[in-house]
Amino acid sequence: MKKLLKLLQSFYLAEVARPLPLLRIACWTGLFLWLIPTFVHPCELREVVEFQEYVDPAEMVCVPITYHSTDGFRRDIAAKKADEFRYAWIGGSSLLVRRPSSDGLEDDIRFLPTLVQPLLRKTGGRRPLALMYSLEAGRLYDEYLCVLDALSHQPDLLVVELNPVWVYCDKDISFWPNLYADGVRLIPPRPQDWAYYLLLTSPSKMAEGALSPVFSVVNDRYRYYYRIVQWVQRGGGLAHRAAMQPTGDTAQPAPPRQTRLWTMPIAFWFMNELQYDRFPDPGVWQEQILLHYFNTSAAAANAHILDMMLRAIRDSGVPTLIYTAPLNPEVLRNPQVLARMETINAALNHLADSVSDPAVCFWLTNPDHPLKPEDYIDNLHLKNPEKFVDQLVDRIARILPPPREQTRAHEDHP
Amino acid sequence: MHDAAAYFADLLVLAVGTVPLFFLVRRAAWRRALLTLVGVWLLFVIAPRLAIFYLGYWLLVAGVQALVGTTKGWLRNLVFLVSLVVFVSPMVLWKLFPEAFTVDFNLWLHHFTWNLSPQLGAIDAVKGMVIPIGLSFSTFRALDLLITARLGLYERLSFGRVLFYGLFPPIMVIGPIAQYEELEKDDSLARLRFRTADLGLGLGRIAIGLVKVFVLALPLKSTEQIILNFPAYPPATLWVALFLFAWYFYLNFSGFSDMAIGAARLLGIQLKENFSYPYFQPNLQRFWSSWHMSLTRFAQRNIYVPAGGYRTRTQYLALVATMMVIALWHDLSLPLLIFGLYHSAGLLVTRIYVGRRKRKPAPAASLSGRLRLGLSVCATFGFVMMSFPLVLLPLGQIVRYYAKLAFWH
Numbered sequence A: 001m002k003k004l005l006k007l008l009q010s011f012y013l014a015e016v017a018r019p020l021p022l023l024r025i026a027c028w029t030g031l032f033l034w035l036i037p038t039f040v041h042p043c044e045l046r047e048v049v050e051f052q053e054y055v056d057p058a059e060m061v062c063v064p065i066t067y068h069s070t071d072g073f074r075r076d077i078a079a080k081k082a083d084e085f086r087y088a089w090i091g092g093s094s095l096l097v098r099r100p101s102s103d104g105l106e107d108d109i110r111f112l113p114t115l116v117q118p119l120l121r122k123t124g125g126r127r128p129l130a131l132m133y134s135l136e137a138g139r140l141y142d143e144y145l146c147v148l149d150a151l152s153h154q155p156d157l158l159v160v161e162l163n164p165v166w167v168y169c170d171k172d173i174s175f176w177p178n179l180y181a182d183g184v185r186l187i188p189p190r191p192q193d194w195a196y197y198l199l200l201t202s203p204s205k206m207a208e209g210a211l212s213p214v215f216s217v218v219n220d221r222y223r224y225y226y227r228i229v230q231w232v233q234r235g236g237g238l239a240h241r242a243a244m245q246p247t248g249d250t251a252q253p254a255p256p257r258q259t260r261l262w263t264m265p266i267a268f269w270f271m272n273e274l275q276y277d278r279f280p281d282p283g284v285w286q287e288q289i290l291l292h293y294f295n296t297s298a299a300a301a302n303a304h305i306l307d308m309m310l311r312a313i314r315d316s317g318v319p320t321l322i323y324t325a326p327l328n329p330e331v332l333r334n335p336q337v338l339a340r341m342e343t344i345n346a347a348l349n350h351l352a353d354s355v356s357d358p359a360v361c362f363w364l365t366n367p368d369h370p371l372k373p374e375d376y377i378d379n380l381h382l383k384n385p386e387k388f389v390d391q392l393v394d395r396i397a398r399i400l401p402p403p404r405e406q407t408r409a410h411e412d413h414p
Numbered sequence B: 001m002h003d004a005a006a007y008f009a010d011l012l013v014l015a016v017g018t019v020p021l022f023f024l025v026r027r028a029a030w031r032r033a034l035l036t037l038v039g040v041w042l043l044f045v046i047a048p049r050l051a052i053f054y055l056g057y058w059l060l061v062a063g064v065q066a067l068v069g070t071t072k073g074w075l076r077n078l079v080f081l082v083s084l085v086v087f088v089s090p091m092v093l094w095k096l097f098p099e100a101f102t103v104d105f106n107l108w109l110h111h112f113t114w115n116l117s118p119q120l121g122a123i124d125a126v127k128g129m130v131i132p133i134g135l136s137f138s139t140f141r142a143l144d145l146l147i148t149a150r151l152g153l154y155e156r157l158s159f160g161r162v163l164f165y166g167l168f169p170p171i172m173v174i175g176p177i178a179q180y181e182e183l184e185k186d187d188s189l190a191r192l193r194f195r196t197a198d199l200g201l202g203l204g205r206i207a208i209g210l211v212k213v214f215v216l217a218l219p220l221k222s223t224e225q226i227i228l229n230f231p232a233y234p235p236a237t238l239w240v241a242l243f244l245f246a247w248y249f250y251l252n253f254s255g256f257s258d259m260a261i262g263a264a265r266l267l268g269i270q271l272k273e274n275f276s277y278p279y280f281q282p283n284l285q286r287f288w289s290s291w292h293m294s295l296t297r298f299a300q301r302n303i304y305v306p307a308g309g310y311r312t313r314t315q316y317l318a319l320v321a322t323m324m325v326i327a328l329w330h331d332l333s334l335p336l337l338i339f340g341l342y343h344s345a346g347l348l349v350t351r352i353y354v355g356r357r358k359r360k361p362a363p364a365a366s367l368s369g370r371l372r373l374g375l376s377v378c379a380t381f382g383f384v385m386m387s388f389p390l391v392l393l394p395l396g397q398i399v400r401y402y403a404k405l406a407f408w409h
Helices: A002-016 A020-039 A112-119 A140-151 A177-186 A191-202 A203-211 A221-236 A265-273 A284-292 A300-318 A335-354 A386-399 A403-413 B004-024 B028-046 B048-070 B073-096 B098-116 B118-126 B135-151 B160-168 B195-221 B224-229 B235-266 B283-286 B293-304 B316-330 B333-358 B367-385 B388-392 B396-403
Strands: A060-061 A084-091 A096-099 A109-113 A127-134 A157-162 A319-325 A361-365
Touching: A002 B235, A020 A112, A060 A112, A084 A112, A084 A140, A084 B048, A109 A112, A109 A127, A109 A203, A112 A127, A112 A386, A127 A140, A127 A319, A140 A157, A140 A177, A140 A300, A157 A300, A157 A386, A177 A203, A177 B235, A191 A300, A191 B118, A203 A319, A203 B004, A221 B028, A265 B098, A284 A335, A284 B135, A300 A361, A319 A386, A361 A386, A386 B004, B004 B028, B004 B195, B028 B048, B028 B160, B048 B073, B048 B098, B048 B118, B048 B135, B048 B160, B073 B098, B073 B135, B073 B283, B098 B118, B135 B293, B135 B388, B195 B235, B224 B235, B224 B388, B235 B367, B235 B388, B235 B396, B283 B293, B283 B333, B283 B367, B293 B316, B316 B333, B333 B388, B333 B396
Parallel strands: A060 A127, A084 A127, A084 A157, A157 A319, A319 A361
Antiparallel strands: A096 A109
């Protein structure tokens, strides 16, 4: 009997009790992850969402959290209401319309998605709500992730703006790795798209995405980070303690020297491959990128990403307008740039021809758009968008189903 | 730009799948292959070109190591010497010309990646510029392997083993400079079994490292900026900042070492310690025996002993040579040369003083003895602390910094 007990005890210690430390570690980790948000609250989400302060959240919700964020898309988007016409607009900084102030005060800032809103007549009486995905320096793969996120919010309409400078630039296919975490919930149903996701995304980003729905502390990671930053800026950090304040030469430090090691990816390749001593003005480098980093071949990464994006749109069945951002006519005066633009149009036309779905419409704006150089603040960003907005509304109206049909389709939804 | 913290975050996430898989496969070769693949993936995440570089680097090390092991006589010596130059030169060039080397390193490898596959090139381009992270550690481990092969201390390692050693994930980017036998000795890899004690110790060690780096060191990071912008601060602030910077430097570095040692322990692999309370040592000799110990051990094996450190006539020369290598490993610059000379002088004085004291009876554990020990610890810390500005500041500012520290305006 004693032997048997001893045997059982040794078995218990060797096999049964063995997982206990693991369990203990898991319990403690879980407890801490649960306790942190109970006692330490993150800051308000609106503080960390770019552009939201400029618009009424009942009219437009800015979805990506882009302000130097470790976070990706906001996850507090309310479910679609019965009386809501929801449309998602994806693009770069060119969605922002900035009218410089004449009296030296703050510029008047508006957004293409809301400028279009009052002119939309085919919403069947439903209240329009825009989900805006405006990414400063947004690139093709980032836009693809935005498309997937937008489609997950059941939009009635999707508008995708492609920046002609970046759409076929295979030197910079992505700029916002903070969006990758959300790929964990967006990419799995699309096995053909896994390869790019796995090649671009780090394991920790995937873990962030996987843990976010489970632990609010992971989901709110950027809001905690932002709170710490605020605390440091308010004087909580060591460098801001009174004893650590500078007393001597407080002259403004010299701006950082532009070395060839500049860390922004495209700037690094641009300066070192094209042998520029400094990163030139946007007008110059955008032109140079169009001329030197340009690949419309079917084997290029950009063609694959565009293909992935189109497949996602087609599978969703959501009416979609894909347009290229109108460039300043000044840029198009350069015959080499114009030739590039024609090649881009040809490649996109080829892509459009491959889409047989009438709900997906392409609009290649360059060079035949109605805007003049004085409507721009630079090569891409607008200050007087009215003529362009009119055309956008017209294009959108063409792809939207008639209101009655749409209402009926909407009624089918629970 | 990728940093060590991001690397360890990825490593720890991958450990969730790698550790069970490691214990599931029993054959040593499979285990080596698994860890090598994880290492390659972690480098790929930083930038594909970095993974390609290190794969090529360690394949070359494996080839040369095999050549050193199979040749004899003058040919062996020639191969050995040429290989030393080949493997040390990337690190030396990087330290001498950091900007030019980093640019060319990235451009050449990026173009190579692009030529392999334009799609891989497009992924690589997204990552932008990367510094050759882990190059110093790789160089020293490669040298250790080649010297061991040259001395015939153990049998020639297969390509798979060399790749496993070179790309062993926990130590790849920020040390410690482990020897091959710390990872595997006489096929010990195949005999490793899952033990919850190892898991507990590994996770505990990683937790200690995380606390050191993110809780204790991170708030002190701003002291670096205070030292760099010293003209704007009063001397008292500079003293406080220097004191705190010494702790930042230690906590940050030793925290990452803890994470590396802990991550290896998850697999049942026990790496040697890299830090052992260096700021609580009574003299400089003991300080260097407890600070970045893997580098000290490397220097001891490959410089101090061959240079005659255990011989009475040559011991001081060997000491200086060892210290200079340790100093210049951090950076090939004049401030680091001064750093090396400063610590060499301190070590020589300590060696002579300790040597004399050994002949006297050891002091009793009395109050005065404890007081003396406390004073020795403070003096050693103060001596070390005073050398840290040499690691941070350019040569032209060093004299002005120390003058300001000494209340001269």
